Amino acid sequence: MEETSDLDASDNAYFSDDHDSTSENDDDDEENLDFAPVIPEKDIKKEYEVDFTVHTESDIFKFQKSEIDQVSSFLGGIPQHIVASLLRHFKWNKDLLMERYMEDPDGVARAAGVVIDDSLSAVASPKYxxxxxxxxxxxxxxxxxxxxxxxxxxxxxxxxxxxxxxxxxxxxxxxxxxxxxxxxxxxxxxxxxxxxxxxxxxxxxxxxxxxxxxxxxxLEYYKWCPAPNCVYAVEYHIGSSSLTEVIPTVHCNCGHSFCFGCSLPDHQPCICPLVREWLKKCADDSETSNWISANTKECPKCHATIEKNGGCNHMNCRKCKYEFCWVCQGPWSEHGSQWYNCNRYDERASVEARDAQGKSRAALEKYLHYYNRFANHEQSAKLDKDLHEKTEKKMEEMQNSSELSWIEVQFLREAVDVLIKSRMTLKWTYAFAYYLERGNATDLFEDNQRDLEMAVEQLSGLLEEPIAKEKIFELKQKVLDKKVYVAQRREVLLIDTSRGLREGRWNYTAKFK
Known part of the structure; x- marks a missing residue:
């Protein structure tokens, strides 16, 4: 890339010959100074980011051709289309191909579905x-x-x-x-x-x-971007065993971010094995759990799961014969004409499970706690995408009612992008937290999660505010400040999580390979 100077003509005057006071020794010292190149802040890799390369189809085609040329010359000039078939059979592992070919050329050719003879008759063009x-x-x-x-x-x-x-x-x-x-x-x-x-x-x-x-x-270290109609491939060198220590999020030139390990959209800070477990659990349990939560309750006495099949709130447990109220779950004997408390909310502490069914119910409540918040942020992120259209209108409105230029109102679009990215991060924090064992590290993680969540909701509220002409600059400053704060809180959470992964700080309730 061509380098450009940040100095204009007037700046060059400082380096003119008029400065005779500079000694020769000073000049020598300046020549010996070794200045480190200044790296733009956007190009500095953060702790939770990985090194990767995005390739075009042309790059991939050239790489493929170089692999074919190399093997073709090694195998004594076998036609390139035959070599390509051999390499496809060995999943483009050229070392394995050449080793096996030296041992048994006929067997390799037969397994790959090609014919190679001494006269290389395969070079002849096919014809009718x-x-x-x-x-x-x-x-x-x-x-x-x-x-x-x-x-x-x-x-x-x-x-x-x-x-x-x-x-x-x-x-x-x-x-x-x-x-x-x-x-x-x-x-x-x-x-x-x-x-x-x-x-x-x-x-x-x-x-x-x-x-x-x-x-x-x-190829083991290459993947096509999973975005629809995308023509780019991403190269990233990682072993499957490393997926418990790093979340390999890569960013394609088309704008799509995805995990190189599992090809799902960016799921930081949750590692791939936990994402797989969580999505499987959601697919298996979410609908069943939602139905159970909405349509059943536990008997207050024996904790049997009961489904209400009539309009009356007077329930009679078939297991222990206990009579209670479906609404407040209090004893039905107290629901006479002189005492009625169903309209009052009673915030009862959760009771320790007493049997297997109670433990199952407690596990269900834990799952629903995390699932509901996971699903809520997923839905909020989808709704926030609609903000892009609203933001375009707001940007035009701000231009028309103030002296701000089109460039100066871009902060709104940038704030929406930060908001959506942070929503998706929050979504996956709940999947990650579901599998964490309790401890000091988990408490710190939940503190960071809470701070990010509060900041995200505040930024979302600011972006939803109507624009008042007399408060445009005040709103702009608030949005800019909150956008920076949200981005910072997201970084704090991701950096701490990535460090924990490398240090082996996190302990999980799930067992995965």
Missing amino acids: VSINGFCCDICCNDEAGLATLALSCEHRFCRDCYEHYLTMKIDQEGESRRIQCMASGCKLVVDEPTIKLVVKPEVFAKYQKLLLRAFVDD
């Missing part, structure tokens, strides 16, 4: 051939001059059948790695030159794109 008296086994067409095609296995079919077969495989099934010969039981792979000859150009273009995507899918 007309054979007198030929009858296609697929369509039974035996007309004179029928164009036919056969691979090295000599299984011959007519051009139309081959085109239909390959087009269906590519266009409908999305196959590219291992499209095999049409003959039943034949494992020979249809090579790239043959596919280019047979199918239409648009189908072949899709085939090449599928091959490129399959190439990245086979």
Whole structure:
């Protein structure tokens, strides 16, 4: 990138020859000074961030070609499309391919579905051939001059059948790695030159794109960005064992942030194994738990779970025969005409579970506590996205009613972005906290969680405020201050969590591999 100077013409005057008072020794000292390059603050990696590289399709294609060229030269000039098939069979592990090929070249070629002979006859371009008296086994067409095609296995079919077969495989099934010969039981792979000859150009273009995507899918340290229609791939070197110590959040050039470990949207500060456990639990338990919570209650005496199946609030437990009120769960004998307390809220302390059913209920209450807050922030984040449209209107309104320029009102959009990002972080703090064992570290985590949550709600309230002409600059300052504070509180939480992961500070109630 071209460097630009921050000095204008007037600044250069300070370095003119008019300053004769500077001695030669001073000049020598200045020449020997080693100034460290100034790194922009936005480029400084934070503790919870990771190093990654975003690649274009062109970058990936060049890398793929270099891998093929390297193996082709090592294997004595085998045609590149054959080498590509060999590499796909070994998931692009070129070292393993070359090792196995040296041990058993015929076995490797057979397993990969290619044919390699000493004369390298595979170099010859595929072509259609007309054979007198030929009858296609697929369509039974035996007309004179029928164009036919056969691979090295000599299984011959007519051009139309081959085109239909390959087009269906590519266009409908999305196959590219291992499209095999049409003959039943034949494992020979249809090579790239043959596919280019047979199918239409648009189908072949899709085939090449599928091959490129399959190439990245086979690489351990590369992943395509999961955003819809995104064409970028991300490179990040991490082992699966490290996913308990780091959350590898990467940011694609398209603007989408996702976890390299599991490809889900950014879920900091919750590690991938806990995210997997949480989402599974939500899928299994959330609807059941919500129904139980909404439609059942425990008997105050024996703690049996009871479903109300009528309009009367007079309940009679079938297990212990205890009679109680469905509304307040007090003894029904006290619900006479002279005493009625159902309209008053009684904030009772939670009772320690006395049996397995009580423990199950307590576990359910714990789950619902965290799930409801998780779901609430998820819903709030979705609603906050609607703020972008409202913000655009507010920005225009602020421009029209003040002297602020379009650039000067961008703080509103930036504040919304910080708000949504912080909402998503808060959402995953509840999944993380659900699995944490109680302790001093957990208390500190919940303090940071509370501070961020309070700041987020305050910023959300400011962004929802109507704009009063006489208070525009006051509102701007409040939003700017709160936006910075929210970003800081989010960083504090993420930094502390990432340190805890590296130090092994967190203990979990869940057991995962």
